[in-house]
Amino acid sequence: MATEVKETESAGKEIDFTACDEICEKYKDWKGATIPVLQQVQDAYGYLFSEIVERIADNLNMSAHQIYGVITFYAQFYTQPRGKYIIRVCRGTACHVQGSGRISEIVNEEFGIRNGETSADLKFTLEEVSCIGACGMAPVIMINNKTYGNLKPEDARKIFREYAQLQG
Amino acid sequence: MSYTTDHVEVHVCMGTAGVASGGQEVMDALDAEFTKRGLKNAESKERNCAAKQTGCRGLCARDVLIDVYIPGKDPITYEHVSAEMVPTIVEEHIVGGNIVEKWAAKADYFQFYDKQKRYVLADCGRVDPESLEDYIKLGGYEAIKKALTMTPEQVIDEVKKAGLRGRGGGGFPTGLKWTFCRNSPGDHKYLICNADEGDPGAFMDRSIIEGNPHAVIEGMLIAGYAIGCDEGYIYCRAEYPLAIVRVIKAIKDAEAAGILGDKVLGTNFHFKLKLKEGAGAFVCGEETALIASIEGERGMPRPRPPFPAVKGLWEKPSNVNNVETLANLPSIILKGGEWYAGIGTEKSKGTKIFALSGKVKSTGLVEVPMGITVRELIFDVGGGIPKKRKFKAVQLGGPSGGCLTPDHLETPIDYDSLIAAGAMMGSGGVVVMDETNCMVNVAQFFLTFTQRESCGKCIPCRIGTKTMLDILNRITTGQGREEDIELLLELGNDIKTASLCGLGQTAPNPVLTTVKYFRHEYEAHIRDKKCPARECAELIEFVVVDDRCKKCGICKKACPVDAITWEKGTVAYIDREKCVKCRECIVNCPFNAID
Ligand SMILES: Cc1cc2nc3c(=O)[nH]c(=O)nc-3n(C[C@H](O)[C@H](O)[C@H](O)COP(=O)(O)O)c2cc1C
Ligand code: SF4
Ligand code: SF4
Ligand code: FES
Ligand code: FES
Numbered sequence: 228m229a230t231e232v233k234e235t236e237s238a239g240k241e242i243d244f245t246a247c248d249e250i251c252e253k254y255k256d257w258k259g260a261t262i263p264v265l266q267q268v269q270d271a272y273g274y275l276f277s278e279i280v281e282r283i284a285d286n287l288n289m290s291a292h293q294i295y296g297v298i299t300f301y302a303q304f305y306t307q308p309r310g311k312y313i314i315r316v317c318r319g320t321a322c323h324v325q326g327s328g329r330i331s332e333i334v335n336e337e338f339g340i341r342n343g344e345t346s347a348d349l350k351f352t353l354e355e356v357s358c359i360g361a362c363g364m365a366p367v368i369m370i371n372n373k374t375y376g377n378l379k380p381e382d383a384r385k386i387f388r389e390y391a392q393l394q395g
Numbered sequence: 396m397s398y399t400t401d402h403v404e405v406h407v408c409m410g411t412a413g414v415a416s417g418g419q420e421v422m423d424a425l426d427a428e429f430t431k432r433g434l435k436n437a438e439s440k441e442r443n444c445a446a447k448q449t450g451c452r453g454l455c456a457r458d459v460l461i462d463v464y465i466p467g468k469d470p471i472t473y474e475h476v477s478a479e480m481v482p483t484i485v486e487e488h489i490v491g492g493n494i495v496e497k498w499a500a501k502a503d504y505f506q507f508y509d510k511q512k513r514y515v516l517a518d519c520g521r522v523d524p525e526s527l528e529d530y531i532k533l534g535g536y537e538a539i540k541k542a543l544t545m546t547p548e549q550v551i552d553e554v555k556k557a558g559l560r561g562r563g564g565g566g567f568p569t570g571l572k573w574t575f576c577r578n579s580p581g582d583h584k585y586l587i588c589n590a591d592e593g594d595p596g597a598f599m600d601r602s603i604i605e606g607n608p609h610a611v612i613e614g615m616l617i618a619g620y621a622i623g624c625d626e627g628y629i630y631c632r633a634e635y636p637l638a639i640v641r642v643i644k645a646i647k648d649a650e651a652a653g654i655l656g657d658k659v660l661g662t663n664f665h666f667k668l669k670l671k672e673g674a675g676a677f678v679c680g681e682e683t684a685l686i687a688s689i690e691g692e693r694g695m696p697r698p699r700p701p702f703p704a705v706k707g708l709w710e711k712p713s714n715v716n717n718v719e720t721l722a723n724l725p726s727i728i729l730k731g732g733e734w735y736a737g738i739g740t741e742k743s744k745g746t747k748i749f750a751l752s753g754k755v756k757s758t759g760l761v762e763v764p765m766g767i768t769v770r771e772l773i774f775d776v777g778g779g780i781p782k783k784r785k786f787k788a789v790q791l792g793g794p795s796g797g798c799l800t801p802d803h804l805e806t807p808i809d810y811d812s813l814i815a816a817g818a819m820m821g822s823g824g825v826v827v828m829d830e831t832n833c834m835v836n837v838a839q840f841f842l843t844f845t846q847r848e849s850c851g852k853c854i855p856c857r858i859g860t861k862t863m864l865d866i867l868n869r870i871t872t873g874q875g876r877e878e879d880i881e882l883l884l885e886l887g888n889d890i891k892t893a894s895l896c897g898l899g900q901t902a903p904n905p906v907l908t909t910v911k912y913f914r915h916e917y918e919a920h921i922r923d924k925k926c927p928a929r930e931c932a933e934l935i936e937f938v939v940v941d942d943r944c945k946k947c948g949i950c951k952k953a954c955p956v957d958a959i960t961w962e963k964g965t966v967a968y969i970d971r972e973k974c975v976k977c978r979e980c981i982v983n984c985p986f987n988a989i990d
Contacts, residue, residue, distance in 0.1 A: 262691055263672070266674065297691070301675050302676060303633055319596050320790070320793065320824060324754065324826060332977075357593070357677075358597065359411070360598035361455060362455070363412050365752065374411070
């Protein structure tokens with residue numbers, strides 16, 4: 228999953244549509260291509276901004292309206308830029324009974340963001356997810372692709388602060 | 396079945412928890428150590444050592460787990476292994492022949508497996524999930540070979556004889572479902588493997604796919620052959636990256652070996668298989684929504700009939716089965732339906748995999764014969780409740796299911812007994828709760844989940860669950876009203892009858908069963924503005940009760956904001972100005988002294 232956020236494409240700069248066009252071309256003859264195309268374009272560009280959605284619609288011979296219908300239905304499509312570090316706090320059952328709600332609160336205390344929000348400096352995004360399949364280590368969080376388990380709330384705070392110290 | 400090797404083989408758990416705990420580092424350390432000592436690819440069999448990655452074996456809390464197989468000896472398991480421990484294990488055990496007792500698994504590890512019957516999971520934790528060769532070495536793809544010598548009808552008969560019922564939640568007889576699709580007219584039919592696994596506390600499908608992806612492919616081949624499908628999809632949720640990588644590799648390898656594609660294993664049976672990633676919507680686990688999602692649409696359930704067996708994916712006859720259902724098929728074909736029907740109860744055959752979590756000593760993935768009692772599952776397999784606390788309730792079936800109480804400990808776990816008791820098998824999530832868990836909070840937790848995941852098509856599901864949730868939020872924050880309980884029951888029953896799909900039809904269950912068995916707890920929240928389990932922060936006073944405080948000072952250490960004053964020999968005191976109501980002191984106090 229792409230976690231790197233590209234600079235906002237639309238700030239007057241030319242947008243390079245090559246990658247988007249290539250992906251659409253690859254799926255041209257597929258039935259039901261919308262979701263895989265959106266997934267891969269999002270991987271390539273970080274998030275689905277309006278210009279890119281229109282480009283996809285053109286390429287796939289669909290209306291942008293139809294594409295937005297799909298984007299808004301699924302939790303994993305984003306129309307806003309996301310943080311460099313995606314903090315996924317597991318809110319599955321096992322993690323809930325082991326107190327994962329408190330960990331989300333700590334993210335909020337540290338960075339002022341709630342579920343689905345990104346910090347102003349584009350460094351952190353908080354995502355509450357359901358079971359990530361490591362219930363034996365509940366409560367569990369992931370920061371980008373790294374998993375941390377058996378977390379005491381205050382240990383989580385320490386980890387968050389370490390990431391906050393990292394450059395850029 | 397025991398596993399033997401002709402050389403020294405060390406199995407390293409590389410399931411999700413294994414990897415998260417440092418499995419790759421352990422693999423690398425073993426490899427480096429073997430290379431350094433000239434044991435890698437050594438000439439003599441006794442000295443030839445190799446590390447092998449395997450999938451989840453269920454006791455993830457003890458990862459990284461490794462098993463040391465030395466030819467002619469019983470395998471030895473080590474728990475919580477880190478890369479630093481590897482040189483010692485190699486030196487003392489593998490080279491020196493002396494087991495490193497202090498790190499070896501003890502009786503409590505084996506107790507976890509004693510009452511289990513691992514058929515579906517037999518090779519999870521034993522086979523290298525990324526090696527077709529290894530799967531074949533353990534007898535893989537023999538079942539499809541055998542099935543291909545039978546007629547499709549004979550295969551269906553065998554599955555009917557086995558009495559296999561769908562493991563995706565509904566429990567519908569698998570053989571019968573296949574017959575519908577087989578008899579449905581059409582020359583092009585689809586088989587879909589449902590690996591969406593949306594229940595937020597279940598991960599058996601994930602473990603099967605991650606730990607033994609070829610078994611799922613083999614199951615699909617058997618089903619595809621029996622029904623007459625020539626194309627299949629595995630719909631896997633995107634939150635399972637490791638599972639996706641492994642399935643894609645397994646499909647590629649199987650294609651290259653002539654097991655998938657045109658002329659499966661040289662016969663006239665053709666079967667193409669593709670993977671589709673989900674995009675984060677629980678309702679897409681429902682079969683008609685799943686089909687809509689594969690077609691690239693919003694994943695909204697469609698009214699049935701027409702059933703997918705008649706008009707499914709791209710309007711073609713389609714059959715949807717769950718991962719675990721499919722993974723049961725190879726052994727049914729190899730050992731026969733009669734053998735399978737000998738396991739379990741009269742109406743629920745075979746085994747079921749459960750994700751055991753919450754307040755039990757051994758959390759993890761377990762496979763047990765149908766009909767095992769709730770007590771056996773929680774106390775014998777799970778090892779009981781930790782910290783000397785009392786068993787209070789168990790939630791079965793995830794957000795669609797219900798809770799059972801200590802009065803139900805002798806209830807056998809099978810489809811029909813659970814429904815009779817007010818819970819359900821669901822996908823197999825089992826959450827155990829002790830006296831520190833608030834039942835209103837649990838109901839609120841599940842409803843928050845289903846409410847968020849409602850696709851919005853049916854008004855009772857969309858608005859009704861929201862209203863119920865508002866009431867629960869009110870109750871847990873001390874704003875509850877006397878009539879709220881009745882209101883919850885009324886709304887709950889309305890939603891159940893007026894919703895289109897299983898999501899809405901079952902969403903009220905956690906609320907309805909907790910009201911049924913723990914009404915007094917709701918009443919305490921509403922009338923006394925108290926949370927007896929002290930979980931709802933708004934209803935806790937955060938005062939130390941003098942005569943219960945044993946002056947240990949543990950709460951002071953636990954408090955993140957220094958709100959507690961305590962000195963040796965004094966009762967602790969909480970400064971409520973400073974307190975942020977985080978509940979750390981309550982969770983940590985061994986004497987329940989904080990109210
Ligand atoms: C809201 C909802 C979610 C579901 N989620 C899943 C799921 O994640 N996995 C699954 O196999 N079945 C799920 N089901 C059940 C499927 O609709 C379907 O019955 C099942 O995949 C059939 O397979 P089986 O006969 O092998 O059990 C869900 C049903 C509903 C109503
Ligand atoms: S019951 Fe709920 S989730 Fe199911 S179709 Fe209706 S609104 Fe959607
Ligand atoms: S609830 Fe939290 S902040 Fe308040 S006294 Fe207890 S530990 Fe300290
Ligand atoms: S509930 Fe958090 S990992 Fe399963
Ligand atoms: S992932 Fe290692 S035992 Fe489950």
